[in-house]
Amino acid sequence: MTWTLRMATTSYTVAVEPGGRWAELVAWGPHGVEEGPSPLKNLGDVHFITEADAAPIEYAPRGERPFTGADLEIDGDSWFTFEGATEADGVLRLAFADEVAGLRVVLCYRPEPGVDVLARWVEVTNTRDEPVRLSRIGSAGVCLPVGEPRLSFLHGEWSREFQLDHVTLPAGGFRIGSSYGVPGHNYAPWLSVDDTWGVSLAWSGSWEITAEVEPSGLTRVRAGMLGPVVVGPGETFTTPELALAYSTDGLARVWHAYDRSRSRPARKPVLYNSWEATGFEVDLDKQRELAEIAAGMGVELFVVDDGWFTGRHDDTGGLGDWYPESPDFGAFAEDVRAMGLEFGLWVEPESVSPKSRLYADHPDWVYRLPGREPTLIRNQLLLNLGLDEVYEFIVSTLDRLLTDHPISYLKWDMNRPATERPGELDDAHVRNYWRVLDHLRAKHPHVLVEGCAGGGGRTDLATTARTDVVWPSDNTAPLDRLKIQHGFLHMHAPHLMSSWVTDAPGVFDARPRSLKFRFVLAMAGVLGIGADLRHWSADEREEAAALITLYKDVRDVVHGGEAHLLGEDAIQYNGEDRVVVLAWNTGSLTGVPTVPGQSSRVKLQGLTGSYVDEDGRVYSAAHLVHVGLPFAWSQANDADLVVLRPVRSGP
Structure with a gap:
């Protein structure tokens, strides 16, 4: 029994092996790749391992695949027997059962409409009359016909998230993950193999992704949430979705198209955030002054950051008591x-x-262990959002704020990981976090939500599907941020990337950059400003206003066009009627015109015909692709935005 699932330009073919013991991958690639012998099927004898250990298996319990790694582990081993398949509402379901262990496991496959992404997940039903503990519960596994894979991944730390890196794996295994209770700053739940196959996990809690070169010569990638999970009698547990992507010319644009297919069509305003100007001192007269300056520059949204609520004079108080400090706030x-x-x-x-009224009234609402003081991080504790009463408190609090005040934008932050939270509680917290975001979108559809967790600590697919933008990092320094954004855009689309212009010095690369550099950098996504505008000169404000106007003119192309990542120092956005190129100079200069030399060049991609820039210069696509778009970098000109329009032929 074989099924072929078709995406926009690719297909994924899966079959149940003749004995009905497991499902295995037959082929994955461009349409038609399944028409021929499978490149994954084991054709040799099996020695010292089981047949399942050598097969391109899709999902296996530990009893069936004891040596090269299982996707599902329980207390006691398990073996599957195929029960049947159903196809409905665009989802293929392959059902397997283990009557001895009391499990029914359904492998689910959903081709995502219009894009080259396949969503996979598993539904585990406990058919016994007592709870079953799942110590490892993967969302999916996938075998790839490559024996020495080049793995690309995103790693870092707070203020240095999304560092794109690569490792070639000749043998053995590779693992990334998080036990923070959020995806975390150290790794993003995303992995690509040879920039051809990719996976991204839609889970906002603790997780893992592994890759292993198996003795059969295949590379097997697995992903899922961290357990354990306890499933009660008769209950069904649904794992997080794992998105699988395939591309023959780079995965980033596949992920961008997928993000756009899951996003609601919402205009992303140019924002000003007052945090770096005022910190916790939210004096309303100073806030008004900042708002007036921002409005005069063409900003469209003013966001008051931390410090606006009762008792919030520093990071030791106030959280939980969500009422404005000033009676004049409205x-x-x-x-x-x-x-x-x-x-x-x-x-x-x-x-x-701990100093809040909420904690005094409800100390039982925080994660803690009996007889021990809970751990403070950033002088705060974490509420157990898995509790119904905490969920109701958060929903009612946000409803009140959004009803009492003319708020159209919420920046949802989370500035500490989970401690004293057993793994069994991770699932309930995450799913109630999603419920709150779903509630906001349903009840307050006019409100845009920015996802943030101490920077880029929670930017998984489940969060980006429920928010309008995410905050990649608290580090806004230009050269540091350039590397962060380069990595982020391999995983997510530009319309999700909130980016600010600030005066922050570099944490890792402190070389100063011009105001234009900082603006062009922030224009790569959703433009914001976080600097203290009161200290900007009249000339700087005038330059900023002109750059904001330019950004508004190209915003639709940046957010909706096809993005080509041209190394760390340039991005090209192909729109229906324009091509927008952002470029930054981060290295040495050519010395021109003081000494002989040539202009710096950026080679573009995916163009045909001819193009004209705003100064009337005409370029052929061949010139732009093979020679490159010229830039005259100097000490005073270290970044640029170029708009190219197709030259229309005919009368």
């Missing part, structure tokens, strides 16, 4: 709106300060 919000600006607010709903 009038201030209306004043901002009267300036022509939308109004936004920072919140951190999952955390609580």
Whole structure:
């Protein structure tokens, strides 16, 4: 029994082996790749391992695949027997059962419409009359016909997220993951193999992705949440979805198309956030002054960050008591709106300060172990969002804020990982986090939500499907941020990437950059400003206003066009009627015109015909692709934005 699942330009063929013991991958690639002998099928004898250990298996319990790694592990081993298949509502379901262990496991496959992504997940039903503990519960496994894979992954730390790196794996295994209770800053739940096959996990809690070169010569990638999970009698547990992507010319654009297919069509305003200007000192007169300057520069949204609520004078108090500190806060919000600006607010709903009224009333709402003091991180504790009463408190709090004030933007932050939270509680917390975001979108559809977790600690596919933008990092320094954004854009689309212009010095690369460099960098995604505008000169404000106007003109291409990542120092966005190129100089200069030399060049991609720039220069596609778009870098000109329009032929 064989099934071929068709995506936009690719197909994924899966079959149940003749004995009905497991499902295995037959072929994955461009349409038609399945028409021929499978490149994955084991054709040799099996020695010292089981048949399943050598097969291109899709999902296996430990009893069936004891040596080269299983996807499902319980207390006691398990073996599967195929029960049958169903296809409905665009989902293929392959059902397997183990009557002895009391399990029914359904492998689910959903081709995503219009893109080259296949979603996979598993539904595990406990058919016994007592709970079953799943110590390892993967979402999927996939075997690839490559024996020495080049793995690309994103790693880092707080303020240095999304560092793109590569490793070639001649043998053995590779693992990335997080036990923080969020995807974390250290690794992103994303992996690519030879920039051809890719996986990305839609899970907002602890997770793992592994890759292993198996004795059969295949590379097997597995992904899933971290357990354990306890499934009660008669209950069904559904794993997080794992997205599988395939591309013959780079995976980034496949992931971008997938992000766009899951995003709601919402305009992303140019924002100003007051945090770096005022910190916790949210004096409303100073906030008004900043808002007036921002409005005069063409900003469309003013966001008040941390410090606006009762008891929040530093990071030791206030969290949980979500009422404005000033009685004039409502009038201030209306004043901002009267300036022509939308109004936004920072919140951190999952955390609580020990000095807050909420903690005094509900100390039992935080994660803690009996007889021990809970661990403070950033002087705060974490609420157990898995509790119904905590979920209801957060929903009612956000409903009140969004009803009482003219708020159209929420920055949802989370500034500490989970401690004293057993693995069994991870699932409930994550799914109630999703429920809150789903509630906001349903009840307050006009409100845009920015996802943040101390920077880029929670940017998984499940979060990006429920928010409008995400915050890649708290590090806004230009050269540091350039590397962060380069990595981020391999995983996610530009319309999800919130990026600010600030005056922050580099944490890792402190070389100063011009105001234009910082703006062009932030234009690569959703433009924001976080600097103290009161300290900018009149010339700087005028330059900023002109750059904001330019950004608004190309925003639709940046957010909706096909992005080509041209190394770390340039990005090309292909729109329907324009090509937008952003480029930055991060190295040495050519010395021109002081000494003989040539202009710097950026080679573009995916062009045909001819193009004209805004100065009337005409370039053939061959020139732009094979020679490159010229840039005259100098000390005063270290970044640029170029718009190219197709030359129309005919009358």
